[in-house]
Amino acid sequence: MRTILVTNDDGITAKGLNCLVEAIKDLGNIVVVAPDGPRSAQSKAITVTTPLRYWKQYTNGNLTMYRCNGTPCDCVKIGMYSILDRKPDLLVAGINHGTNSSINVIYSGTMGAALEGCAEGIPSMGLSLCSYDQNADMTEAVRHSVKLIKKVLDEGLPTGICLNVNFPVGEIKGAKIVRQSRGRWQERFVEGTDPAGNKYYWLTGTFNNFEPDAEDTDEGTLKAGYASIVPCHIDLTHYQSVETLKSWNYDSQKV
């Protein structure tokens, strides 16, 4: 029987995770290892200086849920190397409450988990709904997620590739396989003073899409009402620049 490892970054009580699990519980052994609380924007952080712990939360038929005190990436490692006795057939992270398109992919704990699965050679995907509402309607996102999960179980994924899947809010017109948009957050800190009189700084910002008219991107696809599917990998090398930088004549010299 197939084993599907599920995690998220919103924590084990999040609606997105629980709706997803309910919908896929007949597809195999479902093992959830999710953080014991919110771990948004934890990227691919792993816990190395303190120990991890995990607890069985719930079990019913093919479904077993564990909560863990670590990051989403830790949850994948705990799932693979402490709970399961074999590599799962699929890793799914989500459904996240909030977008992970464009530059968000580099901060996302959801995609951190998916990229960890990818590094381990497991077909992996991160699923996100473009709404930060913790009570968001998950119906459409769940329906599309189930279809995509079945497709990936049937077809597999290219080696070293995972999927960054984002769903628009409302009716979903279909899905498109696209690239990551170029964009960034225009950030600022809200400054405050705590009751003890000490200053604190709280991050906020607005997203700035550098290519708002590009239809072949995740942002463009979502704006048009389609789910975006971006194949991602963990090789950060910018190959073209390997050649460009050789023109420095810095390469191989005794420095």
Place this chain on the structure above:
Amino acid sequence: MRTILVTNDDGITAKGLNCLVEAIKDLGNIVVVAPDGPRSAQSKAITVTTPLRYWKQYTNGNLTMYRCNGTPCDCVKIGMYSILDRKPDLLVAGINHGTNSSINVIYSGTMGAALEGCAEGIPSMGLSLCSYDQNADMTEAVRHSVKLIKKVLDEGLPTGICLNVNFPVGEIKGAKIVRQSRGRWQERFVEGTDPAGNKYYWLTGTFNNFEPDAEDTDEGTLKAGYASIVPCHIDLTHYQSVETLKSWNYDSQKV
């Protein structure tokens, strides 16, 4: 006068950071914003659910040092949007105590900071010595770092590119511009029981290089005694797979 923003993931007291700052203090205004303690393997994690704080630690001439309660990535954001009134001319993260070659780049707090600078359009680099010894001899790594920092200040970097620089231990024969090695950690958890009788799990593992004979990689370069310089970017799209996955005929369909 040029402004150089410096951070790390080993924390403000780390030898690697302090040796580097001492060596570059005449190159411009040096503003250090470093974590108040170790933040290894924090990747590109950012703090969004709790406030950040920072404190001036030290000031002398062109050098000002701040400590911050956040991640390396937070330190870059605090440096840019709260402390400095302009974009720095260069961002340097390190010198890290420990390798950030191959897959380590995705977990690295040092490279998390460099990639954050990169996303902000600042010429950025992460510098790491392949030794986890907190008292490691930094002489050679510092000498090479200063030379490379001067080169990047003179030449700039291609848009959207930062450098992942790793130094071998001992004498350094030169530097090579190369790609990220394929590899992964073969991981396991050391299981223990705390004084209260509760189980804990501590991550450990050994690195497995998938291409040990490849000379055009960071791992191959370091093994040969040279510093490795890998140009990195934040676009995780695997472009070849965008085309491959279109053969699914999943693209654009009403799902």
